[in-house]
Amino acid sequence: MEKKIAIIGLGYVGLPLAVEFAKKYPTVGFDINGTRIDELMNGHDRTLEVDDEDLRKVISTDLVSIEKNGKGLYCTTAIKDIENSNFYIVTVPTPTDKNKRPVLTPLIRASESVGQVLKNGDYVIYESTVYPGVTEDECVPVLEQVSNLKCNQDFFVGYSPERINPGDKERTVTKILKVTAGSTPEAAHVINELYKSVITAGTYLAPTIKVAEAAKVIENCQRDINIAFVNELAKIFNKLDIDTNSVLEAAATKWNFLPFKPGLVGGHCIGVDPYYLAQKAQEAGYHPEIILSGRRLNDDMGKYVAGEVVKLMMKNSLPVLGSNVLMLGITFKENCPDIRNTRAIDVYKELQSYSVNVDVYDPWADSKEVRDEFGFDLIEKPLKEYHAVLLTVAHKEFLDLLLSSYLVDGGIVYDVKGVLDFNLKNLFRL
Numbered sequence: 001m002e003k004k005i006a007i008i009g010l011g012y013v014g015l016p017l018a019v020e021f022a023k024k025y026p027t028v029g030f031d032i033n034g035t036r037i038d039e040l041m042n043g044h045d046r047t048l049e050v051d052d053e054d055l056r057k058v059i060s061t062d063l064v065s066i067e068k069n070g071k072g073l074y075c076t077t078a079i080k081d082i083e084n085s086n087f088y089i090v091t092v093p094t095p096t097d098k099n100k101r102p103v104l105t106p107l108i109r110a111s112e113s114v115g116q117v118l119k120n121g122d123y124v125i126y127e128s129t130v131y132p133g134v135t136e137d138e139c140v141p142v143l144e145q146v147s148n149l150k151c152n153q154d155f156f157v158g159y160s161p162e163r164i165n166p167g168d169k170e171r172t173v174t175k176i177l178k179v180t181a182g183s184t185p186e187a188a189h190v191i192n193e194l195y196k197s198v199i200t201a202g203t204y205l206a207p208t209i210k211v212a213e214a215a216k217v218i219e220n221c222q223r224d225i226n227i228a229f230v231n232e233l234a235k236i237f238n239k240l241d242i243d244t245n246s247v248l249e250a251a252a253t254k255w256n257f258l259p260f261k262p263g264l265v266g267g268h269c270i271g272v273d274p275y276y277l278a279q280k281a282q283e284a285g286y287h288p289e290i291i292l293s294g295r296r297l298n299d300d301m302g303k304y305v306a307g308e309v310v311k312l313m314m315k316n317s318l319p320v321l322g323s324n325v326l327m328l329g330i331t332f333k334e335n336c337p338d339i340r341n342t343r344a345i346d347v348y349k350e351l352q353s354y355s356v357n358v359d360v361y362d363p364w365a366d367s368k369e370v371r372d373e374f375g376f377d378l379i380e381k382p383l384k385e386y387h388a389v390l391l392t393v394a395h396k397e398f399l400d401l402l403l404s405s406y407l408v409d410g411g412i413v414y415d416v417k418g419v420l421d422f423n424l425k426n427l428f429r430l
């Protein structure tokens with residue numbers, strides 16, 4: 001069977017995948033965001049996951065050429081452009097609402113779109129992170145209703161979670177082993193073969209779609225809980241006046257000690273996915289203790305960090321009211337422009353509640369996006385003398401800054417990430 005791929009949702013996950021498929025198959029990228037499509041068609045990826053040069057190598061200006069050449073990527077907002085595809089891969093967001101409940105609307109909308117063009121013999125594969133059951137219990141009914149076709153008779157579904165780590169230029173999509181699953185053994189085989197043809201690291205065929213869904217969500221739950229544990233340790237050791245990072249370094253000399261570090265847990269994966277599993281557990285009548293307490297602990301770390309900085313300023317005879325603090329980093333993680341669900345904003349807001357003036361410097365974040373999302377302007381570069389410098393995100397540029405040159409006499413440095421030279425004068429770590 002000739003494979004024609006459609007990727008639904010061209011974000012951090014969808015675009016790198018589309019580029020890989022496009023090297024082998026005619027691939028159409030569909031997204032509802034017209035600005036994103038225009039940028040991609042002009043050869044630029046603002047998420048910086050795909051180099052512009054690599055994108056331009058696969059981008060094609062028309063649908064006919066990708067069909068004729070048997071490869072290439074065409075991006076579009078028009079649903080009719082994906083009607084000739086036979087593999088639909090859905091990579092849309094799975095956020096939570098303000099009450100931390102899963103929001104399946106993008107998945108449902110994407111399923112409605114695919115349902116409109118679904119034909120006999122097609123495959124629909126979901127990659128978005130979900131709780132077990134979403135593909136078969138929430139998405140398949142939408143596909144069936146809109147298409148008037150029957151799953152496992154007329155069309156087939158699959159699930160293959162994405163495991164990329166944004167900003168990581170080493171472990172890119174093809175270098176991470178991919179879990180796959182299908183709605184029948186035959187469908188699972190076809191889907192597994194499709195991924196095997198582009199993922200050089202290989203694939204792992206899970207026995208069912210629910211197993212594959214559950215496996216992905218627990219990867220992130222596990223990280224969240226492990227980080228919550230070291231965050232708790234940081235709170236304990238701060239009270240005991242022991243440097244947590246030094247304790248962790250010493251403990252990590254044992255072969256089976258897990259090397260997690262304390263910090264802010266943001267982004268749209270680790271800080272979000274545990275709520276998906278928790279919701280499903282609660283629906284099934286089980287209240288998850290560890291998962292939710294890990295979440296609570298991690299969600300409170302921004303306030304904790306700000307409180308620690310203020311205490312340290314007072315202990316060091318620095319003013320708090322009206323003082324100037326430089327915050328280094330607003331994105332949710334290092335060397336990545338993504339500000340969604342960043343927890344650095346909690347530190348900013350909490351410091352402001354103490355009437356501290358906070359300047360935020362972040363060469364990775366888009367200033368307009370920050371203004372639209374949080375209502376303040378990033379500084380272009382630090383020019384003042386500050387009472388405290390707070391490193392919230394370990395962007396590579398920050399590691400070379402001469403921090404003492406930004407400080408008033410006796411000013412302090414607070415290192416949330418534990419990456420700065422520990423011998424620096426007046427340095428404190430989370």
Ligand SMILES: NC(=O)c1ccc[n+]([C@@H]2O[C@H](COP(=O)([O-])OP(=O)(O)OC[C@H]3O[C@@H](n4cnc5c(N)ncnc54)[C@H](O)[C@@H]3O)[C@@H](O)[C@H]2O)c1
Pocket residue numbers: 008009010011012013014030031032033036091092093094106107109110113127128129130162163164165166268269
């Ligand atoms: N970003 C990561 O590092 C990462 C890693 C592994 C898994 N995931 C999971 O992958 C999924 C996608 O995440 P992401 O970071 O790529 O999201 P994203 O926000 O970067 O991209 C999603 C894209 O989907 C588009 N979209 C939204 N609704 C749509 C619809 N109905 N039809 C077509 N396009 C639509 C958006 O415009 C956007 O361009 C999520 O479930 C996420 O949890 C993300």
